[in-house]
Amino acid sequence: MKQQITSFLTFQKSNAEQAMNFYVDIFNNSKVIEVQRYGNDGAGKEGTLMRGVFELNGKQFICSDSFIQHKWDFTPAVSNWVECETKEELNRLYKTLSESGDVKMPLDNYGFSKLFAFVEDKFGLSWQLNLE
Structure with a gap:
């Protein structure tokens, strides 16, 4: 298996x-x-x-x-990497995931990507959005 x-x-x-x-x-x-x-x-x-x-x-x-309240929660140190195929897709995901969340790195060209953003959504989960 x-x-x-x-x-x-x-x-x-x-x-x-x-x-x-x-x-x-x-x-x-x-x-x-x-x-x-x-x-x-x-x-x-x-x-x-x-x-x-x-x-x-x-x-x-x-x-x-979880029915047990832990002292930990989600952390930006572990995130989901999303390869977007178009700028429109990246913009849509950025807008939706950042709404009521926290933008760690706004949409920009950081040198390693044409367009990139790092956001934490309203549930506390982190997402790295990248344009191929």
Whole structure:
């Protein structure tokens, strides 16, 4: 069996499903694959996401609402790199992902890319957007 490595996103504000649906809506060729919720006898709050599996343009992710409050959260040190095919695509993703988020590096030519931006979205996940 081939080893599968998948990014696992732990949400601490019971918004994993909202984030998953947000990402699936903004990236092309994306879909929700599986949704498992905590029941009334589960460890987490009933109805929250125990496990969500989704795909963003062929890359699989797993997410969950953590019922344990950790001292850590997402960090910009780990981010998602997105190769955009057009300036329009990059601008659209930049606008959508930075709304109610935090722009770490605004859209610009930083020398290593024609056009690049680094943003943290409203859920705390970081994205590096690059124009090929």
